[in-house]
Amino acid sequence: MTERRQTQFTENIDNQKYVIYIGFGAASLCILYVYRFHLATIVLSYGLGCLACYFGLKSSFLHTYLDKLKSTFVKKSLEGDLDDVLSKGCLTCGSKDCLRHDGGAQAEPWVGLQVHKQLDQAIEEPVSVALVLLRSCLAMPKLTYAVRTAPVWRFPDESRAFDSLLKQILECILNVELSSSQWAQASLPIRHGGLGIRSVEGTSLAAFLASSHGVKNLVTRILSEHGDEFQIPFVEEALQTWTILCPLSNPPARPDTQRSWDDIQCKVALKKLEDSVSGAHLARVKAAAKPESDAWLHALPSPVLGTLLDNDTLRVAVALRLGCDVCEPHRCICGVGVEANGHHGLSCGRCAGRFPRHHALNDLIRRALISANIPCVLEPPGLSRTDGKRPDGLTLVPWERGKSLLWDATCVSTFAASHVGSTKRIAGSAAESAATAKHAKYSMLSKTYIFVPFAVETTGVWGFEAKQFLSSLSRRLRERGQDRRSGSYLAQRISLAIQRGNAASIMGTFEPGTIRGGLFD
Structure with a gap:
């Protein structure tokens, strides 16, 4: 305690009322010590102590002392020049050169992960669980504070080194090989057609800009001296870099939110990805960006709920979404050659995966209708x-x-x-064509019944009438007291059924001798 505070404390103690308060407290302690075995004295001493504390807190002495202590602490925290703060080095890499405006010397590598040892270890958890943990708990979620508080975007080499290691981990988990364009798509958010495994290089700039704009007013008020506004370092440089990356875009209306900056960058990256592909790959990228095609990625992987995809099914689902190789080129059981992307199996009439998928879709619709207290029957007799x-x-x-x-x-x-x-031009056009064909087949029955063609695509895109039907069914489920997220859960189960059917269809292209007759069958 400083000499000034000791003097002030003594002056307050000299006041008679504070002596009375302290006396009350001391007396209660003495009574409790002498007559500690009597219940009445314990209650009396407790009451006296509470009374003393009450009057003490009501007095202005404690409030004044705490206010002065707080102001002194804040003042000491803000003392010193900015150069002293910057001299301590970057929070991320610990290098003093990292925070210099001139960016002279390169910082020490800040990626100190022993990934090679981790890659050699077997993954005990299912792949679906490992993917969710990597996306939601590890990787970028662990670096959010670093990329929001330090100019990590100024060090692209270190960022790419970390992203390269993250790409290796993802390849190890999914058992797929990712090219540069496929990794670029995988690092996009799920809503933009990716897997949600965000990269440091693609996230650090938006995170820093959002953080700096969010604290600009507060930091300016705290660090302003003599009316001069304080400028947060690197903000202008970050804005210039962002303008180069997104030349035709304006800064977002809400610059304090990271998603506002990130959405603009992701749209630019998705447009570049679409311009670099054609044909079936363009149809794949457009379909992956549709909101309903990624419902299976949002499902909680639980074997109890039936939402856990097995490793092969997840590998096929990710490969079809990113355009990776699914299998070795071979000849289908129908006699047609199957390429490495496995697309032939999704439309082959002899593959067995189509029938389980069709049955699963109808069963999910039937169970959802029953949950909404609407009795129904599959394949009703007497109607054709x-x-x-x-x-x-x-x-x-x-x-x-x-x-x-x-x-x-x-x-x-x-x-x-x-x-x-048509799908390479407009996503979902195949489902709309199938719905139109269904209407033609049910032209006679549509006069006496309300007919809904539930048309979906293998990429997970839904037709317009299928989405309308799900919206109406979700509302009826909520009216029956079901969870307000029942519609979302139903969409996830339908999306999972589509992915399981895709995997079964592709696996059905192999000759029976290659997939049956195993040692433990």
């Missing part, structure tokens, strides 16, 4: 469309306008030769 086949399902009570609902689910390949010409 123009080609003599029965519809997939029928509600036994009216759905709208006194008419029952009749639905037919179908899943078409985005990459089929008959669809890729």
Whole structure:
């Protein structure tokens, strides 16, 4: 305690009322010590102590002392010039050169991870769980504070080194090989067609800009001297760099949120990715950017809930989303050659994966309707469309306008030769074509029933009427007291069923002798 504070403390103690308060407290302690075995004296001493504390807190002495102590602490925290703060070095790499404006010497490498040892260890968790942990808990979530408080974007070499190690970890987990363009897509947010495994190089600039704009007013008020405004270092340089990366874009309306800056950068990166591909790859990129195609990535991987994808299914799902090789080129059981991307299996009529997927889609719709207290039946007898086949399902009570609902689910390949010409221009056009064909087949029944073609694509894109049906069904589930996220959960299960069907279809292209007759079958 300094000499000034000791003097002030003595002056306050000289006041008679503070002596009375201290006396109350001391007396209560003495009574408790002498008569500690009597319950009445314990209660009395406790009451006296509480009374003394009450009057002490009500007095201005403690408030004045705490206010002065707080102001002294804040003053000492803000003392010193900015050069003294910068001389301590960067929080990320510990180098003094990292925070210099001239950027003279290079900082010491700040990536000190022993990734090679980790890659040699077997991953005990399922791949789905490992992917969720890597995306939501590890990697960039651990570096959020660093990229928001330090100019990490000024050191691209170190950022690329960390991203390269992160790419190796992702390849090890998913058992796929990623090219530079595929890694660029994987590092995009899920809503922009990626896997959500964010890279330091693609995130650090937006994080720093959002953080600096968010604290600008507060830092200026704290560090301003004699009316001069304080400028946060590197902000102008960061804005210039961002303008170079996004030349045709203006700064966001809310510069204090990281998502505002990040969305603009991701749209530019997605546009570059679309311009660099064509044909089926362009259709894949456009489909991956649709919001309903990534529902399976948002599902919680749980074997109890049935939302856990096995390792092979997840590998195929990721490979189809990013354009990676799924298998070795071989000949399908139908006699047609299958390329490494495995697209032929998604449209082959002899592959067994189509039927389990079709059954799973109809079963999910039936169970959702029953949960909404709408009885229904699959393949109702006595009804047939123009080609003599029965519809997939029928509600036994009216759905709208006194008419029952009749639905037919179908899943078409985005990459089929008959669809890729339109899907590379407009995502979801294959599902719309399939829905139009279904309406033609149910032209007779649509007069007495409300017909809904539930058309989806192998990339996870939904048709317009399928999305409308899900929205209406979600509202009915909420009205029945179900969870408000029931519609989202249903969309996730449908998306998972599509991915399982894709994996089964591609695996069904192999000859029976290559996938059956194992040692433990």
